[in-house]
Amino acid sequence: AQSVSQHNHHVILSEAASLELGCNYSYGGTVNLFWYVQYPGQHLQLLLKYFSGDPLVKGIKGFEAEFIKSKFSFNLRKPSVQWSDTAEYFCAVFSPGGFQKLVFGTGTRLLVSP
């Protein structure tokens, strides 16, 4: 069955540090990839998505992610985090020709200390 792995469950950074959150998936077909963010007390919001073209995708608030097909990865990055980036981040995979459902990873809690 398809699955999404987020290996970092909790990450603590200081402001201005660089961020990279890992995401790997286990499906060999065509995929669409997403990162969602959930700020404290709020619902999930789309941060960025990839479905074709340039494998380096830029999203809101300075986030970007790179799709590396050979590694089945879609890691999220930000060069310099801010306190307001404290949130939980979810990677998700959708297969338009396959399982037709969005499969989520277990999430990574990011705490940015001022």
Next chain:
Amino acid sequence: DADVTQTPRNRITKTGKRIMLECSQTKGHDRMYWYRQDPGLGLRLIYYSFDVKDINKGEISDGYSVSRQAQAKFSLSLESAIPNQTALYFCATSDSNRLADTQYFGPGTRLTVL
């Protein structure tokens, strides 16, 4: 106005009670979903509906039922609530006419079963 709304936002109930969580959307999307979120487990799909006459079980449908009353409304019922159904419940929608299944989430319902 929010595109995806959920009622109630918070609910405390007792074991054995039947409760209903409601979801409405004004996005005109045909697909709707119910997820539950538990700490460390991410989002897990309970039920999904691709249109009014198409309802499907997700990965954790036991103990739940749904009703798609109209394209814009999708309700989740717990026939006899139990404490391990205490969780945060999210409704989401998506548009099947788009290539990538970007899902739009409601604000969530925090359910506590005593």
